[in-house]
Amino acid sequence: MSNASSLDQHAADQHGYGASHPSGILRWLTTTNHKEIGSMYLIFALIMFFVGGAMILAVRAELFQPGLQLMQPEFFNQLIGVHALVMIFAALMPAATGFANWQIPLMIGAPDMALPRINNWGFWLLPPAATLLTLPFILALFGIGDGAVATGWTLYAPLSVQGGMGVDFAIFAIHILGISSILGSINIIVTIFNLRAPGMTMMKLPLFCWGWLITAFLLIATIPVLAGAVTMLLTDRHFGTNFFNAAGGGDPILFQHLFWFFGHPEVYILLLPVWGLMPHVISTFSRKAVYGYKAQVYAFIAIGVLGVIVWAHHFLTAGLPVPALLYFMYSTMAISLPLAVLFFCWIATMWRGAMSFETPMLFALGFIVLFGMAGLTGLVLADVAADAQYHHSYFVVAHFHYALFAGGIMGVMTGVYFWLPKWTGHMVDEKLGKLHFWLTVISFNLTFMPQFFLGLAGMPRRIPDYALQFAEFNAISTVGAFILGFSQLIFAYVVWKCIRGGEKASDKVWEGTEGLEWDLPSPPPLHSWEIQPVIK
Amino acid sequence: MSQTLHRADGENSAAESRAPNFSHEELARRRKASQRLAWVLGTVALALYLIGFLLKR
Amino acid sequence: MTTHANTHAAADARHYFVPQPSLYPFMLSGGMFLLALGFILQMNAFAPGPWIMLAGTGVIIFVMVNWFSKVIGENQSGEYGQWEDKSFRYGMVWFIASEVAFFAAFFGTLFYVRVLSVPALATMDPAFTLWQGFTSAWPSAGPKGANFTPMGAWGVPALNTALLLTSGATLTWAHWGMMKNKRSQLNLGLLLTILLGVSFMGFQIYEYHHAYTELGLTMGAGVYGATFFMLTGFHGFHVTLGAIMLMVIYGRCLKGHFTAERHFAFEGVAWYWHFVDVVWLGLFVFVYWV
Numbered sequence: 001m002s003n004a005s006s007l008d009q010h011a012a013d014q015h016g017y018g019a020s021h022p023s024g025i026l027r028w029l030t031t032t033n034h035k036e037i038g039s040m041y042l043i044f045a046l047i048m049f050f051v052g053g054a055m056i057l058a059v060r061a062e063l064f065q066p067g068l069q070l071m072q073p074e075f076f077n078q079l080i081g082v083h084a085l086v087m088i089f090a091a092l093m094p095a096a097t098g099f100a101n102w103q104i105p106l107m108i109g110a111p112d113m114a115l116p117r118i119n120n121w122g123f124w125l126l127p128p129a130a131t132l133l134t135l136p137f138i139l140a141l142f143g144i145g146d147g148a149v150a151t152g153w154t155l156y157a158p159l160s161v162q163g164g165m166g167v168d169f170a171i172f173a174i175h176i177l178g179i180s181s182i183l184g185s186i187n188i189i190v191t192i193f194n195l196r197a198p199g200m201t202m203m204k205l206p207l208f209c210w211g212w213l214i215t216a217f218l219l220i221a222t223i224p225v226l227a228g229a230v231t232m233l234l235t236d237r238h239f240g241t242n243f244f245n246a247a248g249g250g251d252p253i254l255f256q257h258l259f260w261f262f263g264h265p266e267v268y269i270l271l272l273p274v275w276g277l278m279p280h281v282i283s284t285f286s287r288k289a290v291y292g293y294k295a296q297v298y299a300f301i302a303i304g305v306l307g308v309i310v311w312a313h314h315f316l317t318a319g320l321p322v323p324a325l326l327y328f329m330y331s332t333m334a335i336s337l338p339l340a341v342l343f344f345c346w347i348a349t350m351w352r353g354a355m356s357f358e359t360p361m362l363f364a365l366g367f368i369v370l371f372g373m374a375g376l377t378g379l380v381l382a383d384v385a386a387d388a389q390y391h392h393s394y395f396v397v398a399h400f401h402y403a404l405f406a407g408g409i410m411g412v413m414t415g416v417y418f419w420l421p422k423w424t425g426h427m428v429d430e431k432l433g434k435l436h437f438w439l440t441v442i443s444f445n446l447t448f449m450p451q452f453f454l455g456l457a458g459m460p461r462r463i464p465d466y467a468l469q470f471a472e473f474n475a476i477s478t479v480g481a482f483i484l485g486f487s488q489l490i491f492a493y494v495v496w497k498c499i500r501g502g503e504k505a506s507d508k509v510w511e512g513t514e515g516l517e518w519d520l521p522s523p524p525p526l527h528s529w530e531i532q533p534v535i536k
Numbered sequence: 537m538s539q540t541l542h543r544a545d546g547e548n549s550a551a552e553s554r555a556p557n558f559s560h561e562e563l564a565r566r567r568k569a570s571q572r573l574a575w576v577l578g579t580v581a582l583a584l585y586l587i588g589f590l591l592k593r
Numbered sequence: 594m595t596t597h598a599n600t601h602a603a604a605d606a607r608h609y610f611v612p613q614p615s616l617y618p619f620m621l622s623g624g625m626f627l628l629a630l631g632f633i634l635q636m637n638a639f640a641p642g643p644w645i646m647l648a649g650t651g652v653i654i655f656v657m658v659n660w661f662s663k664v665i666g667e668n669q670s671g672e673y674g675q676w677e678d679k680s681f682r683y684g685m686v687w688f689i690a691s692e693v694a695f696f697a698a699f700f701g702t703l704f705y706v707r708v709l710s711v712p713a714l715a716t717m718d719p720a721f722t723l724w725q726g727f728t729s730a731w732p733s734a735g736p737k738g739a740n741f742t743p744m745g746a747w748g749v750p751a752l753n754t755a756l757l758l759t760s761g762a763t764l765t766w767a768h769w770g771m772m773k774n775k776r777s778q779l780n781l782g783l784l785l786t787i788l789l790g791v792s793f794m795g796f797q798i799y800e801y802h803h804a805y806t807e808l809g810l811t812m813g814a815g816v817y818g819a820t821f822f823m824l825t826g827f828h829g830f831h832v833t834l835g836a837i838m839l840m841v842i843y844g845r846c847l848k849g850h851f852t853a854e855r856h857f858a859f860e861g862v863a864w865y866w867h868f869v870d871v872v873w874l875g876l877f878v879f880v881y882w883v
Contacts, residue, residue: 022614030614111609114680117660121618128626132633145637165637172629179625182691190683194676195609220691228698232823238636240813241823242735243702247724249735249816251710258698286570287563351574354558354566511557532607 211276
C-alpha cells in the first residue's frame, strides 16, 4: 500500500483533492477512488488466497497417506467446504473485481467508476463476509458451536438442513458476498454503458470490458437466485418450512437446481474476466492485433446465454428424467463451440506473430494449454453415460481445478504480471516471475494430473480416508500441492517487491501494447481521464 | 535491456519501452519461428488424433 | 480494436461528479455484519443475539438516513447533471433486474413443486415410496404435512389487488402532475399512493393473522405454506420498503423538490413501486388464484 500512498501524495498535490482526503487507515475505509478500491480488492484477494490455500494444504496433508492422521472427518469436511467458498468468493471474484476497478475506467477513458460510494461499499462488505465464513472455526475453539460449514460449498439439502451453526454463518456470508457482487456488477454495467469516452462505441470496447460486462449480467441474473436458495435453506432450518423436505411436498433436488442455476454461471463469472484479458496479453507479446474481435464478443455473449441454461449437468446422476438428461448433455456440449472460437482466436492472434516470452505471456500460454485440458475433460463429464462413473470422483476435482486454478488463478496472475507495472510504475522482477511460473505450472500438474487417474480408478471426492490402492497418486498429489502452495509465496514477494520499487516502467510498459490505459503515465495519477479522451 | 527514465511530467512517450525493442530482422525471425512452431504443434496434434483413431483396444 | 486516442481535451469537456471520501459505506457494512451475526446467534439460542441485531439495525438506519440525506443534499445543491442522472437511472434499472431474479427463484420454486415434485411424490413406484396412497393435488402440504385451509383468492387478496393497481394509477397521476408542474396534484397523488400501500400492508397483516389463527395455514403447513409465506412475505417486505421510499419522496415533494426536468428519485421510486405491483399480479394469479 505504501506505493499507492506515495503516488497519491503526488496526485493529491496535482488535483487539489488532498485537503479533505483523510490519511492513515481512515483513507482506506472512506476512499471513493477506483484505483484505491481496486488495490484493496486485489490485496484482499491475495490474503484470502493464502487463507484458502492453507486450508487445502491441511487437507492434502491428511490425504498424504491412507488412514486418519491429522484430523477428524468433521474438521476435514469443514476445511474443504470453506476452502472452496473462500477461493471462489473471497479470492477469485474479488481479484477479478479488483482488475475491473483498476482497468475499466483506464481502458474506456472514464474519470472513475460510475457510483464511487457504492463501489467502496461493495469492497467493505467483503471482510465482514470473510469473517462470518471463518469465525465458526475460532468460536469452536472456545466451545461455541461445532465449527464451520461441513457440507462442502454446495450446501446440499438435507445435509445442510441438519448441519450445525456453521451453515447459518455460511448462509449469511453468502448473502453479504452476494450483495457485494451485485453492487459491483451494477457499478461495472453503469460505468461501461454511461462513462465511455466519446467515440468509443460498444464494438470498440476493449475485450476485457466486454468480458466483465457479460460477467456482470450473469451475476445480476444468478446471485439473487442463490440468495433465494440459501434463504429457503435458512427457513427450512429454523422456521419450519418444507422446501427441501419430501414429507412436506418439497424436494431436496430442488436445492440442487437452484444452487446450480447460480453455480454453473458462476464458473463463467470467474472465467469471463480472464478470457477478456487474455487477448490483450497475447496480442501484446505477439506484436499483432487481436484476431477475431467480433467473434470473441459474440462468443462471450453466446457463453453467457448458454451458461444459464445448462445447470443440471452438475447432478446428472440425481435421477433426472431422460429427456432432461439429453437436453442438459447436448446444451452443455454446445458451450464448447463458442469456447473453441475463443481458443481459435487466441491461437490465431499468435500465428505468425513476433512472439516474446515475458512472464505474463508465459502465464497466458500456460493458461491456454491447461485450461484447454479443463475444457476437454469437461466434455467428458458432460456425457451422461460416462458421467455415471466420473460423478463425485476425483476426476471432477481435477477437472474443475484445471478450470479454476489454471483457468482462473493463472489467468488472474497473467493479469497481475501484465498490469502491475502500469499500476505501480515499476517493472516486475522477470527472473522471479519466470521462476514462479515454472514452479506453478509443474507443481500444478503434479498436484492435479494424478487426480484424473484417481478419479478414473474410482476414488470418491470429499473423503478424509481412502482405499490403499490410491496411496501412491495421493502422495504425489500432496507433494505437488505443497510445492504449489509454497511457490505462491514467490508471487506475493514479487508483488510486494514491485510495489516497493524496481526498474521504472515506461508509460507504454510493453512494446506491443495498444489501448487508452497505456497513454497514461505509469503509475497513473490518482484521478485519471478527468477530461475524457476522444476516440476517433 | 535499456533502462529508460520515467517522465515525471506524465507526457506520453510512445517510443520508450523496457521490453526489448526488436530490430526488423529479429521481428521477422520471430514471426517465422511462431509460424514454424504452429505447424509442428498442428502436425503433432493431428498425428496424435490419427494414432488414437487407429488404436484398437 | 481501434483505441487510438486523441488525448487533447474535447472542447465541450464534461465533468463527472466523484464524491469525496465517505465513511458511510464502511459503517453500513459493519451494521450489516452485526445484524447477520446477531441473527445467527439468536437463531442458535445465544442470549446476546437480539442485542447485537438491535445494534446492527441501529447502525443501518443511522447510515441510511445520513447517506440518503447527503445524496439529496448534493442533488439539491446542483452537483449532479444529466450525466450523473443517467448513471442513477441505469443503476436503478439493474438493481430492479436483480430483484426480478430474486423473486424468480421463489416463483421457480412454486412452479417446481406444483408441476414436478408434488405430482412425482404421488406417482412413485409403490415399491419405492414411503407414502403409498398419497394423491397429487394443489394446494398440498405433501404426504406428511399439516392440515390447513388454503387462502381463497376472492376475498382479501382480490381487494389487495385492487388497492395495489389503484396505487399504481395514483402514482402515475402524481407523475403527470409533476410533469405539468401541478404541485397539488403531485402531492395528493403521492399521498393517495402511500395510503393505498399502507392499507395493502394492513390487509396483509390481517390475512396472516387469519391464516395462522383460523386456517391452520402456517410456514410449517407443507410446501404450500412454505411457498405461500415466502412469496407473500418477501413481497410484503418489498411493499414496506417501497412505502418508506414513497414517504421519503412525499416529504421531498412537500419541501418543493423535483421539477418536470429533474426528478430521478421520484422515477426510481415509481419504477420500484410498479415492479412490486407486477410481482403482486404474479402472486395473485399463481399463489392465490389458479
